Amino acid sequence: MDLSAADLLERLVAFPSVVGTPNDELMAFVAEYLAAHDVPYTLLQGPEGDRSNLFATIGDASRPGYILSGHVDVVPAQEPEWQGDPFVMRRVDGRMIGRGCCDMKGYVAAVLAAVPALRRMTLSAPIHIALSYDEEAGCRGVPHMLAALPDLCAAPLGCIVGEPTGMVPVLAHKGKSALRLTAGGRGGHSSRPDLGSNAIHSLLPALEAAVAQAAALQTGPQDDRFAPPYSTLQVGTIRGGQAINIIPETAVAEIEARAIAGVDPKALLEPVLSVLGADVQADWLSSYPALALEADHPLVGLVVGISGNTSLGAVSFGTEAGLFQKAGVPAIICGPGDIARAHRPEEYLTEAELAAAGEMILALGRFLLV
Template sequence: MTDTLALLDRLIGFETVSDQSNLALMDFVADHLCSLGFRVTPLPAPCGDKMGLYAEIGPQSAGGVLLSAHTDVVPVAGQDWTRPPFRLTREDGRLYGRGTTDMKGFAACMLSLAARAARADLKEPLKLVLSYDEEIGCKGIAEMRDRLAPLLAAPRVCIVGEPTQMDVATGHKGKRALAARFHGEAGHSALAPRYLNAVHLAADFLSRLRALQTELEESGARDPAFDIPFSTVHCGRFWGGTAVNIVPDAAEMDLEFRHLAADDPDALLARIDRIAQDLEATHPAAKITLHEKSAYPGLDTPTDCRAAKDVADWADTGMTKVAFGTEAGTFHGLGIPTVVCGPGSMEGQGHKRDEYIDEGQLADCDRMLNRMLADIAASPP
């Protein structure tokens, strides 16, 4: 654990909130991996102030194991932290700091493993991916995808180390986030019935979204492995108008849907688009525009496949599905059998003030990765 804790301390010290650069952290990671003999490929973001990374060691071949982590963290603004969020604090078996659970804890375990892998005689390659902008809709991995695909060379399994308390998650829902804009007619509120109120138009749209949610809950596809076993539609923000005595000519809404593997996201999007079209037909001035802000695919890995069984053996734990989204669906979409398994609890600590991870969870993760390393090495490291 000594190396893992030292690396976690360094990683927490980089303030990689999603609206800030991660270049300093990535320079540290690249230097660390290069010094160990890894073949490192930087993957710069189009914006220029962020970077992803692919690294490998061992035979330059297909097979092997791919480990993946994101480097960005959620903001601390507005949270009443009682410990410094960007300095690791160790108290009573807990390690406090932003990102300890989500998910620099796993990244530290990855980088600690890298040193042990460098001393091993690997019969299969060890492959690592670090990304950016996961917390704002898995945007980074989407930008990296086409450059990553030819580098990965078909690993036999990918482990995305999001916090699952070291259970092996074989599935999560996919997501699409949308911005809706509603256009009506401005006018004096004393004459309100003469004009199309954009807020009212948006409210009608929201009412029909709620009816769609009820339908999905009552008669849509179901997967009992999830806490919420059906696809969901959710409005997160809704605003419009400038003054109470002016009929608003514009309103806006941010919404999302999270879908089971059995529900086609394009079909759900088409249904939402049809709701907009039907409302536009109710008034000559009505106009509704939908814009996709972010999207990521779901994950549905068979529990009886070799990849899931191997990771369950290494982790010595059971299988589950998780409510939150990850980058795992992107790797699965590249034809790589993928699971989610990492230290910490998203429900218990993720995105909260005084985020922490139990030291025992990091120790369990180190043990899992050691068993994996023994599997791909010609002899134990």
């Protein structure tokens, strides 16, 4: 069952593993592929019951080794600009086009394509494959896998998260927290506001606090590795009301904060939480910490060597790498493609980018040869 990275990517894209939906068929395919190459794996079903993480090991799991980490969920693909079915990969002029090709099934395909070669190597330390779900919903799946990690392998030496960075090792990223506020009111005719309770009005103190906090953060702690160099906060969505002459009985706002390294992203939303009235409910949608790997950490030198590229201090988008670091696993980001192509119609990865990812993975194997 040897397949090229491009063929594997085509198979992976064909599974419409949109965030928040089941991924059983995709994971069954990966499990069958690994079993065909005698690679032991564990499927870790999440609490949702219809989606799973997968953890596999090539080599001796009782020895400290390295994790190759990727998520298999993708964002929806409903944009009209797609020139074909986004879940049927197209190959055009050296580009592989389809939802998830860049973010980040390309890296997953490169990892899986390297399995036969890695299996033939006598490794001094194991190489683990960690595939997660619902990363696009705020890294909801990987914490369940990280909780099980001590039972799956010896404490790892490091983790390479293959998000699209142009194969440039990235040492840091911002953390993120997202909050949903739901206000309940009492509907009625707008001519008698005294008989109702306007749910949109109930949200205003929180929205004002969010705007004020966003402005205050611009003069708060700074880290020049990021763009912008400060933590940020924004109101992303507001929903409520039926018509201009009806008192809104429900209203919902979603607010996110992105934190530079060393700042708790949840703490950034405290000013918003502190002004909520009794008629407003707050629910955390997601939260993950920033990543901050020291420039002199051995993992940096290793990944610079196997990727052939100089490291970059930081990016502003978030990944699961911060959660690996929080769990005690040093983590770095390095994968094929450009983040600017992610979450867009006609998302693509080039053949050269896919090949570079495969070469990095094989170079890790050669580095670990006995």
